[in-house]
Amino acid sequence: xxxxxxxxxxxxxxxxxxxxxxxxxxxxxxxxxxxxxxxxxxxxxxxxxxxxxxxxxxxxxxxxxxxxxxxxxxxxxxxxxxxxx
Numbered sequence: 001x002x003x004x005x006x007x008x009x010x011x012x013x014x015x016x017x018x019x020x021x022x023x024x025x026x027x028x029x030x031x032x033x034x035x036x037x038x039x040x041x042x043x044x045x046x047x048x049x050x051x052x053x054x055x056x057x058x059x060x061x062x063x064x065x066x067x068x069x070x071x072x073x074x075x076x077x078x079x080x081x082x083x084x085x
Contacts, residue, residue, distance in 0.1 A: 001037050002036060002037075003037060004035040005032050005044070007033075008032050008043065011075070012029070012030035013029055013072055013077070014027070014028045014030060015027050015072050017069070025080065025084050027085055029045065030045060031060055044061060045061060046059070047061040
């Protein structure tokens with residue numbers, strides 16, 4: 001559950017390294033920042049609206065796994081990460 005949500009400044013991404021077998025990292029734009037009940041800040045990214053949902057507005061969710069990724073601003077992206085955009 002979130003106690004607060006605000007829009008993210010343009011240029012923020014969640015970056016996941018695709019590993020040595022893949023040629024490009026995976027970058028997802030952060031649409032909003034949220035504060036959880038526990039006081040943790042998480043970025044919310046756009047997601048596909050489930051077919052069984054009656055939702056008509058964009059669906060935001062935290063990244064699937066923060067263990068192999070990190071939040072980065074565009075100015076901090078490596079050349080390899082920028083090319084993946």
